[in-house]
Amino acid sequence: MTSFILEIRKMMRKARTYIGPIALSLLTLAVALGVKHDNHAQYMRRRMENDFIVAGSMLNAAFLCRVLLEFIAFTFLPLFVCMVCADLMASESADGTMRMVLVRPITRARVLISKYTLGMLYALKLTVGTGLFAYLLGWLMLGRGSLVIFENGIWVVPEHTAILRLLAAYALIGCGMMAVGSIAFAVSTFLSNANGAIGAAMGVLYGSAVIGQIQYFAKLKPYLLTSPLEKWGEGLTGPFDANTYLHSIGLLLTYAVVSFVIGLVIFERRDILG
Amino acid sequence: MAEIVLETTGLTKFFRARKAVDDLSLRVYEGDVYGFLGPNWAGKSTTIRMLTGLVRPHGGSARLMGYDVGAQRVQSLRQVGAIVELPAFYKYMSARENLEIFSRYSGGCDKKRIDEVLDAVGLLDRAKDKVKTFSHGMVQRLGIAQALLPDPKVVILDEPTSGLDPQGMRDVRELILRLSKEHGITVFLSSHLLHEVEQVCNRVGIINRGRLVAEGSVGELLHREMSIVEFGVSDIAHAAELLSGVDSLKVLETSACCVSINGPRDCVAEANRALVQSGIDVYSIVPKTMNLEDLFMKLVGDGEEDD
Numbered sequence: 221m222t223s224f225i226l227e228i229r230k231m232m233r234k235a236r237t238y239i240g241p242i243a244l245s246l247l248t249l250a251v252a253l254g255v256k257h258d259n260h261a262q263y264m265r266r267r268m269e270n271d272f273i274v275a276g277s278m279l280n281a282a283f284l285c286r287v288l289l290e291f292i293a294f295t296f297l298p299l300f301v302c303m304v305c306a307d308l309m310a311s312e313s314a315d316g317t318m319r320m321v322l323v324r325p326i327t328r329a330r331v332l333i334s335k336y337t338l339g340m341l342y343a344l345k346l347t348v349g350t351g352l353f354a355y356l357l358g359w360l361m362l363g364r365g366s367l368v369i370f371e372n373g374i375w376v377v378p379e380h381t382a383i384l385r386l387l388a389a390y391a392l393i394g395c396g397m398m399a400v401g402s403i404a405f406a407v408s409t410f411l412s413n414a415n416g417a418i419g420a421a422m423g424v425l426y427g428s429a430v431i432g433q434i435q436y437f438a439k440l441k442p443y444l445l446t447s448p449l450e451k452w453g454e455g456l457t458g459p460f461d462a463n464t465y466l467h468s469i470g471l472l473l474t475y476a477v478v479s480f481v482i483g484l485v486i487f488e489r490r491d492i493l494g
Numbered sequence: 495m496a497e498i499v500l501e502t503t504g505l506t507k508f509f510r511a512r513k514a515v516d517d518l519s520l521r522v523y524e525g526d527v528y529g530f531l532g533p534n535w536a537g538k539s540t541t542i543r544m545l546t547g548l549v550r551p552h553g554g555s556a557r558l559m560g561y562d563v564g565a566q567r568v569q570s571l572r573q574v575g576a577i578v579e580l581p582a583f584y585k586y587m588s589a590r591e592n593l594e595i596f597s598r599y600s601g602g603c604d605k606k607r608i609d610e611v612l613d614a615v616g617l618l619d620r621a622k623d624k625v626k627t628f629s630h631g632m633v634q635r636l637g638i639a640q641a642l643l644p645d646p647k648v649v650i651l652d653e654p655t656s657g658l659d660p661q662g663m664r665d666v667r668e669l670i671l672r673l674s675k676e677h678g679i680t681v682f683l684s685s686h687l688l689h690e691v692e693q694v695c696n697r698v699g700i701i702n703r704g705r706l707v708a709e710g711s712v713g714e715l716l717h718r719e720m721s722i723v724e725f726g727v728s729d730i731a732h733a734a735e736l737l738s739g740v741d742s743l744k745v746l747e748t749s750a751c752c753v754s755i756n757g758p759r760d761c762v763a764e765a766n767r768a769l770v771q772s773g774i775d776v777y778s779i780v781p782k783t784m785n786l787e788d789l790f791m792k793l794v795g796d797g798e799e800d801d
């Protein structure tokens with residue numbers, strides 16, 4: 221526990237910890253402004269509101285949360301998560317503080333576990349925190365209401381259900397970020413360069429997106445990192461199937477656990493030469 | 495006999511094909527100030543990394559405070575403070591915060607202790623400054639403070655005076671002597687500064703190219719190893735020729751009035767006997783004192799000739 225608190229103290233003092241939340245907040249604001257003032261969206265809204273009875277506004281908080289996820293789920297979110305997760309180990313190896321810590325009577329496993337736990341909490345908090353912020357901001361700027369989505373038809377999800385389904389979507393993405401963050405973390409146990417680890421993790425993410433598109437690898441597709449991640453929106457544009465979500469979350473957490481174990485094994489055996 | 499607090503047996507480490515440490519066996523007893531002496535690349539830091547469990551040896555083992563470092567790393571490091579290579583700190587934090595964080599990794603300590611160690615290295619009035627504003631020498635001092643923090647029984651210091659000014663070096667030497675005398679702390683320090691080791695250490699181990707070339711108390715090493723003796727004789731050429739024939743010693747040089755030889759203590763008597771028996775008059779026998787530097791250069795220099 222002590223070492224976990226020490227990790228929190230170190231993390232709080234680093235600028236990069238705050239880059240993600242600040243950038244994502246600004247981005248949310250930008251998207252909210254976009255939704256509010258986009259002519260096309262407003263036109264659609266007016267037309268829709270003539271033909272249907274929609275409770276509250278159609279371009280609302282729930283809508284913002286959903287649109288935002290489309291923008292950030294595969295871009296900024298994994299990037300900011302990797303930035304922090306890769307830095308946890310790599311910066312200490314690069315600065316030489318790792319050897320200062322490890323000449324003290326503490327096991328390597330404990331150091332690693334404290335850092336990993338913190339990284340995972342950061343990934344979850346950044347994802348869910350962004351969602352919450354988007355909802356509150358959307359509420360303030362756009363109002364609340366049902367979630368209406370035009371995609372293969374028109375989907376209208378009542379407000380209460382929408383909130384739960386959005387939560388499920390954010391939870392799934394949160395687990396996805398834990399998976400991506402874990403990969404970055406695992407790489408950083410043997411690479412004393414955070415940028416390399418960020419590149420590796422983002423490479424796995426985009427690499428699996430590419431491989432998923434190639435017919436030849438169709439058999440691999442269900443196990444690729446992007447496949448479960450892409451399922452986040454399914455419950456918003458169709459009937460909600462809890463199993464799809466649970467299955468995807470399970471797969472993502474498997475990615476996270478396997479990466480962690482690999483990192484642990486490497487770190488336990490590795491010579492600290494930095 | 496004092497207890498052994500630090501011991502390595504047959505310690506060996508490769509970096510790819512290069513042997514950085516080669517079958518190294520050392521012993522440090524309780525209360526020793528042990529100088530681990532060697533030129534650049536000799537393998538000092540690598541040995542210290544193995545002693546503190548940062549690096550796994552390819553052969554042999556290290557024991558600290560009676561525990562095997564490989565198998566019981568945590569127990570073996572409980573009463574140890576160490577610097578390995580240059581000390582490193584969280585630059586974005588103050589000196590005091592850094593010490594607080596490092597102390598918590600070994601069970602924590604109170605504020606007073608942090609003040610004490612900061613004071614011991616002369617950094618008390620800079621405690622609130624961020625480490626990023628520190629000079630090289632200040633970081634080195636803070637490193638020593640950090641090693642003393644857990645009130646250790648053994649401190650392992652890798653070149654503790656590197657980068658310090660003369661005053662700083664003197665402070666550190668005095669600090670080490672004080673730790674040893676007043677607090678009974680065993681000190682293991684690596685260095686390539688001979689006069690430093692000569693001044694503070696009671697025992698030394700000399701390492702070159704990963705191998706231990708000599709170990710013992712400073713006095714013992716200087717006397718046992720070799721002594722240089724000048725013989726003032728009547729017939730220089732004859733004496734030189736005669737002495738060259740004696741196996742255990744080496745003729746270093748001849749001048750107008752004397753022959754210098756180098757060899758173990760006992761052969762001085764043997765040389766004298768040989769000279770007298772051959773009818774050469776011996777006017778004087780003058781021992782030339784050898785300091786650690788001569789010894790070091792001799793041992794380390796010999797190593798190079800071997801290859």
Ligand SMILES: Nc1ncnc2c1ncn2[C@@H]1O[C@H](COP(=O)(O)OP(=O)(O)OP(=O)(O)O)[C@@H](O)[C@H]1O
Binds near residue numbers: 493514534536
């Ligand atoms: N990370 C590494 N990778 C490869 N070789 C290394 C590494 N670290 C040290 N070595 C090699 O091991 C040998 C011993 O190095 P070491 O740092 O232990 O020497 P040292 O006695 O501490 O020297 P110095 O006085 O310069 O600090 C050297 O030949 C060095 O090249």
Ligand SMILES: [Mg+2]
Binds near residue numbers: 538539579652
């Ligand atoms: Mg060194």
